[in-house]
Amino acid sequence: MLSIVSGGLAAEEDVNSADLRAQRVKAELSRVLKSVNFDASERNRRFLSYVVEETLMGRGDRIKAYTIATMVFGRDDAFDPTLDPVVRMEARRLRRSLERFYLVEGEDGPIRISLPKGCYVPQFPPAGTLGFDGDAERADEHPLTCRNPSIYVSSFELEYSHRRDINFCDGLARQIVVALSHVHELTVFMPCPRTGGTEASPKTETGLPSVDYFLAGNVVACEQALKVKTTLLDARSGRVIEAEAFTGDILNNDFLEERDRIADEIARRLFECITAGRQIHGR
Numbered sequence: 001m002l003s004i005v006s007g008g009l010a011a012e013e014d015v016n017s018a019d020l021r022a023q024r025v026k027a028e029l030s031r032v033l034k035s036v037n038f039d040a041s042e043r044n045r046r047f048l049s050y051v052v053e054e055t056l057m058g059r060g061d062r063i064k065a066y067t068i069a070t071m072v073f074g075r076d077d078a079f080d081p082t083l084d085p086v087v088r089m090e091a092r093r094l095r096r097s098l099e100r101f102y103l104v105e106g107e108d109g110p111i112r113i114s115l116p117k118g119c120y121v122p123q124f125p126p127a128g129t130l131g132f133d134g135d136a137e138r139a140d141e142h143p144l145t146c147r148n149p150s151i152y153v154s155s156f157e158l159e160y161s162h163r164r165d166i167n168f169c170d171g172l173a174r175q176i177v178v179a180l181s182h183v184h185e186l187t188v189f190m191p192c193p194r195t196g197g198t199e200a201s202p203k204t205e206t207g208l209p210s211v212d213y214f215l216a217g218n219v220v221a222c223e224q225a226l227k228v229k230t231t232l233l234d235a236r237s238g239r240v241i242e243a244e245a246f247t248g249d250i251l252n253n254d255f256l257e258e259r260d261r262i263a264d265e266i267a268r269r270l271f272e273c274i275t276a277g278r279q280i281h282g283r
Contacts, residue, residue, distance in 0.1 A: 048098075095117070152190070157216075217230040228247075232273060
């Protein structure tokens with residue numbers, strides 16, 4: 001009898017939790033759509049509303065390029081996503097609009113809305129966290145166990161900028177973490193949102209293990225170029241392993257695309273450097 005009552009309470013709590021989550025997602029969707037900082041087209045606003053509502057209704061498995069094209073974009077039944085890339089292109093624009101919104105306006109609510117690359121089903125991670133694409137977390141490992149080389153990506157410092165509309169230092173560090181999280185040979189850490197922006201050493205921050213490498217950097221955003229300087233340190237000794245400078249053309253190219261390109265380039269260089277270092281020192 002007790003187990004039945006207990007099970008009923010648990011089921012009721014699950015329902016209440018799901019309802020609360022849905023309410024938070026709907027509130028966040030409303031906040032995004034009403035904001036002047038969400039620079040998406042009317043079609044992409046319908047796109048976002050559709051995929052969020054379908055996901056909340058438990059129909060995420062139905063969200064495909066074909067259904068989006070026919071239900072949202074007005075394509076006919078003969079639509080072929082292999083011949084017409086409209087959904088893929090609009091999804092890319094929608095991701096940019098969402099990212100720009102959160103970088104400019106911030107995360108005031110308990111959750112954020114993200115559209116992971118490679119699919120059209122939105123995710124609703126807690127505010128201040130990264131919605132990694134898929135398998136960044138290793139379920140078979142304890143979260144504090146670093147079987148692979150580990151790196152801590154600290155917040156980047158702003159050296160100079162004429163731009164005041166985007167928190168690109170935070171965005172750059174996050175994009176580097178996202179790129180590195182796809183490399184299964186590395187374990188990646190970043191500042192915990194609970195610290196309230198206060199940076200802590202990975203050796204002393206509560207809940208984080210000692211790591212092998214520490215990445216720091218600074219950013220200069222001039223009118224024509226985005227310049228990023230990175231320093232990779234041995235976390236145990238503080239020895240500088242490598243210092244690099246990366247430059248992006250933001251006069252002729254989209255700022256966020258150049259930022260992401262640099263982040264991917266940094267991630268590739270870090271992996272090459274860490275791999276070479278471990279082979280040399282036999283770690």
